[in-house]
Amino acid sequence: MSILAAYQVPHPPLIIPAIGAGREREIAATVRAYHEAMRTAAELRPDTVVIISPHATAYDDFFHISPGTSAEGTFAAFGHPGISIGIEYDVDFVRTLSSVSAERDVPAGTLGEKQPALDHGTMIPLFFLSEYLGDVPTKFVRIGISGLSAYTHALLGQCIAAAAERLGRRTICIASGDLSHRLMEGGANGFAPEGAEFDELCTAFLKAGDFLSLLQIPGSFAETAGHCGLNGLWVLAGALDRAALDAKLHSYEGPFGVGYAVASFTVTGRSEANDFTAQLVRAEDAAIAGLRAAEDDYVRIARMSVEHFVRTHSYAALPHELPQELTESRAGAFVSIKKYGKLRGCIGTFLPAQQSLAEEILYNAVSAAAHDGRFDPIEEHELNRLVYSVDVLSMPEPIESAAQLDPKVYGVIVKSVADNRRGLLLPDLAGIDTAERQIAIAREKACIQPKEPISLARFSVKRHG
Incomplete structure (x- = not known):
């Protein structure tokens, strides 16, 4: 198999000593694990390194593969324009991957680049990897994530493996991404109790090399947890399809309210039992059949x-x-x-x-x-x-204020006092846990400005399905 190994790594800028200015010592286990994982990756002497970054060019319905022959980036956004990293792209691999994706109806290609400069999600793994590559003539492929399903991300991973096989490239894949950003009260991204649960699940699955379970984590749950790394793991699931794996969770830390996991998956042979993508389809088929019956x-x-x-x-x-x-x-x-x-x-x-x-x-x-x-x-x-x-609505009843709303129980109708603009939001939606948030979203849907006078009505629903 041309895929030699795959890695999950985080990308906190402060892990670079010049940027962290000492704070990197607070994630010493992550630093040690990063060095260990990237050293073993370099020892494989890869021809091509494929990096999946959530901070590269991203579209909701398309996987963007960076075009061109080379790219460079700096850490100017983090106050250090003098720290720069440059890479040479594997042009043949990019061309072949685009072709394989087209053959398999996977929406991926080089069109629509928004920012040619390397992003920090790409540069931080390279910062560690380049220390150990030495004279290995490695080239790179950079790919952004998308808003598409776990299954489609896995199909992209299969395309990466097929391109590596077609070209005979010794290839490793790196999924750059943090886990939950909502582990701590008062953190920059807020707190969600789902954050710690999400990280506990992910680290257990990473340790076991259980990519089927990673593929089955509900997207809405991951979004509530505030992740940025799950989509990259979905791509790894496809790239490692039918591979026998030596899985290792090197470290996990979250002292800044963000979960940092370092894990490696070394390919040791072939295993038909690890047909992750096909297992996902079978599981979804069974679930849908159960829904149809019920x-x-x-x-x-x-x-x-x-x-x-x-x-x-x-x-x-x-x-x-x-x-x-x-x-x-x-x-x-x-x-x-x-x-x-x-x-x-x-x-x-x-x-x-x-x-x-x-x-x-x-x-x-x-x-x-x-x-x-x-x-x-x-x-x-x-x-x-x-x-x-199917949600069947009760007749709306006027209310005086948000105090009479419970977003888990009632939907809301917001109407402009000035005209007929009206916005509606159903109850019990993921990520909407306050009446104020519920009203704000209903305003946005109706293009009603935050300070415009409104009237409110609430309704309950009976949900079927």
Whole structure:
């Protein structure tokens, strides 16, 4: 196998002595682990080092591979413009990786570079690695992460491995990224109890080389924890697919409220048991099959409506023998569609617009699939990966202030006093735990400025799915 090893490393700028000015001693275990991991990486004498950095050019729906023949960066953003690092890119590897990605329908390439200079997520691993490379003529590939699913990141990793194999390059991969940024009360990124839980899970999985479990960490949970490194680990999962691994967690620390983990994964052979990406697909297939078996009439109408519209471009007829609560009552309803745990469409009505709740769901499901301006219309090949939920809304009731809201229980409708601009936010959404935050987001959705007078209404929902 052309992938020799992979590494997880953090990128705190203060780990560089000139920048840390002594504070790097507070993460001495991380410094020692970094030296150990990068020394062993250099001893492999790699032809190519692929670095995945969350601070390189990033897009929501595309993996950017840095173009050109070389690049340089400095630590000017951290007060040290005199510290610079330069690398030579592996042009053939970049070209081959772009070609393999195109062949496999993975959205990756060199278009759209925003910042050619090296970012600190790339430079800090290089700072340590370059100390040990010596005369090894190593070239580099820099790749940004994306907002795409764990599965798609793993597919990119498979493309990296395929490009290395096609070229016969001795290749190592480095995922540069911190774990939770929300470990400490009063920290720069705030505190979230999920932060420590996220880091505990990640370090356990890193120690075991359990990339399937890393792929299955819910994105919403990771976002609440305030990570910046999970996406890079998803790429490593694909790059190490079907490899027998010697996994080692060198260190973990979090004294500044940010989790720093150093881990290495040395390839010792081939193991069909480590087909991480295929296992992820099988697990998701089983989970979706379970959801299909357990769905009620509300969710069944939404799914049937979307599948029929995507395949025929016409609205479906309602199923026969629906309960009276669907055929003889009216209510507002929102249909949410997710794919790989990420929102794929959500549209609804806060007051009934159709003759029955069943019709409300049927029409709103099509709107969520085809007319949510935040997303491209759903295509037929996606249908078997989609998960649906339906929120049935109570009638809105006016309230006087945020004190009458509980974002876990009530949704909110914010209306401008001056005109008809109105923003709605459903209850119990990840990361929204205060009424003030709930109102602020509803204002943003309606383009209502923070100081504009508003009226408020609340509603409850019954969630299906």
